[in-house]
Amino acid sequence: MVTLVDRLRHLSEVGTVIACPEMTLLAGDHDPPIVVGAGEITVLTPMSFGYTLRGTPSDFGHALRSLRRIDRDPYDGTQRERLTVKTSDGADLMAGWTIPKVHVPESGAWIFTGEVEALSFHENGDFDPGTEVAYLLPQQHRARVILRRFFPPALGDGMPTKSLRVLGSEVVLTLDDDADLLIVRAPASNVLIPCYAENWLGEPLRILFGQLIYPRFVLRQSDKWAMGWVRPSPRWMRDSDACSLWQGDDELVDADGFWESFRRLLAYVAGARDERGDLNFEANKLTELYVEVIQAARGSRWxxxxxxxxxxxxxxxxxxxxxxxxxxxxxxxxxxxxxxxxxxxxxxxxxxxxxxxxxxxxxxxxxxxxxxxxxxxxxxxxxxxxxxxxxxxxxxxxxxxxxxxxxxxxxxxxxxxxxxxxxxxxxxxxxxxxxxxxxxxxxxxxxxxxx
Structure with missing residues (x-):
């Protein structure tokens, strides 16, 4: 079976250059494009992609006005441009928001350069509704040792897998040790709702390991369409290991305690509501507090x-x-x-x-x-x-x-x-x-x- 990781890994390796015979820089909703051209996207780091687009706008006035929109309100991110591309293998990708730099040579096409954070695709079809996320695991970190010890042995040629019941839903975690990935899957339910669950599933990991853990790969599916992303994945820092909830004398032996902590954290995050009683798309308050102390651990003692x-x-x-x-x-x-x-x-x-x-x-x-x-x-x-x-x-x-x-x-x-x-x-x-x-x-x- 071809997995999300199989489909997107070629877009995520640092240094990869993705040839794009068609690149479109979009202005506002319902506005004509700023420019259509060709170029390439380069995977700069696990946190960003760089791009170069070569093309000449058909309407110079529209292009210049659109490129200046962000100057009028730099706090409104929707005033930025958006980049879409068609790769050399025929894939249509959305590269998301960007603020391009423009070089206008004396002759030839304009050159647009900049960075985007993610690449995504959308396709229609018949799918099993649910969420799948994959997190990069550093090779040299105690979390890797903990997970290796706590996952049950793999069956046959498969990978180590752990199934957890959370608020009536079955959450399946897979350790892909060779690919340095932790993969988490959850079927759609009235609790683990796609588009919310892709954020919720990683929050227990940030708390348990004291690291800024965000998914590198994301898949969101309904019964009629699927969307997938390669997203920013921050580097793990040893400075913040002391922030982890999972530590102590039993951290390498208490497998039941670890998985129960994961279940309770996910249940807490998924069950929480804001002051109006709505679901939280942004991080839970508890997770936000952990993110703050994680970042503080990288600063001074004060x-x-x-x-x-x-x-x-x-x-x-x-x-x-x-x-x-x-x-x-x-x-x-x-x-x-x-x-x-x-x-x-x-x-x-x-x-x-x-x-x-x-x-x-x-x-x-x-x-x-x-x-x-x-x-x-x-x-x-x-x-x-x-x-x-x-x-x-x-x-x-x-x-x-x-x-x-x-x-x-x-x-x-x-x-x-x-x-x-x-x-x-x-x-x-x-x-x-x-x-x-x-x-x-x-x-x-x-x-x-x-x-």
Whole structure:
């Protein structure tokens, strides 16, 4: 069987030159093309393609006006041009958005050059609805060792395959060790919906391995059409390995724990809804937090501390703990505090001095009746979800780094322990969040402590 990877690998190898006897640079919707010509696309890196198009516009005025559209609103990406091509083997490809540079020689065709991020195709036919994505795996990384150990042995001449049940759908992962790829397939369902699933399937990998893992190959199919892409795939960086959720003494032996973590993460991502109750096409908030700490790990130690301290508070909010009624006080103590706050409010209302401090003072007193992030974390320490050293690291660093105090520029045992404990706190809160997730619960998933 010819797979998506088989069909698209020849478009993805770095250094490959794709001859294109027909290239079209498009302007706005329903506008004539800027130019039709010929040229080639070169695979520059796993993150980009470069192109050269040689051709002379039939309407110079239209071409120049269209090429200047982005200048009028540089924040509107739809003001860029789009490139479509026909390759020498007859394939029609969409190369996507671009901002070309133009060279007009004294004689001969104009030369358009630039970069695009992806190549894609569209075809009609009869297909099995679903999603298929393939991720590049670096040869020298602990993730490769983990996956080799955790996949069941291959059957016959096949490749190692693992099937997981997530929210009523069957997700199949395949390790293509020779091609340096991890392939994930999911049939279309009312949960794993094509065009959403192609993003969701990779989010657990970013969290588990602490890397900016995005698919190199994507296939989206309905019963009547299919679309495939070669997409940007960032390089893995060892600097961010400490951001990975999957680490510790059992990281190379606990296969069941790894796959259960993947299931829970995918269920959490696929089951989440935005404030309006709609599906999330963009990354889940939890995944976004991991992307932030991954990128911070590639910066300075101060940036690491700032980002982790903020991400911890964001996770406390995701858990639904901050702002809820106090649970660390018995009913009698809470009633006494409520009466005290009410009396303070009455006193402030009756005060006849400068009115400007009145509302801030009342709000500050009112917050005593609601759980703060500090109180929520202390309760998690008491419940055994968070280690005391993890909380102490956050409590010690968060105000210091947020208000301009630098952490040490140099690695010491004490400073490194603080930063690593802060990272462990982030992972402890993630595991607490996943504890609320039922990956077998079709039609919904509990996303917060409050539920």
């Amino acid at each position: 940036v690491w501390a700032l980002t982790y301290a903020s991400a911890v508070e964001a996770l406390v909010k995701l858990l639904g703990l901050e702002g809820r009624a106090r649970t660390d006080m018995d009913a009698k103590a809470l009633k006494e505090l409520t009466l005290a706050v009410d009396s303070f409010h009455a006193y402030i209302d009756a005060w006849e001095g400068d009115p400007r401090p009145k509302e801030p003072a009342k709000r500050a007193a009112g917050r005593l009746l609601r759980t703060s992030s500090v109180q929520a974390l202390r309760q998690l320490v008491a419940d055994g979800w968070v280690a005391k050293d993890e909380f102490d690291a956050w409590d010690r660093l968060r105000n210091r780094v947020m208000h301009g105090s630098l952490v040490s520029l140099y690695s010491t045992a004490e400073e490194d322990k603080l930063l690593l404990d802060l990272s462990r706190l982030f992972h402890s809160l993630t595991r607490r969040l996943l504890q609320n997730v039922d990956p077998d619960r079709e039609g919904g998933v509990s996303n917060s402590e409050a539920e």
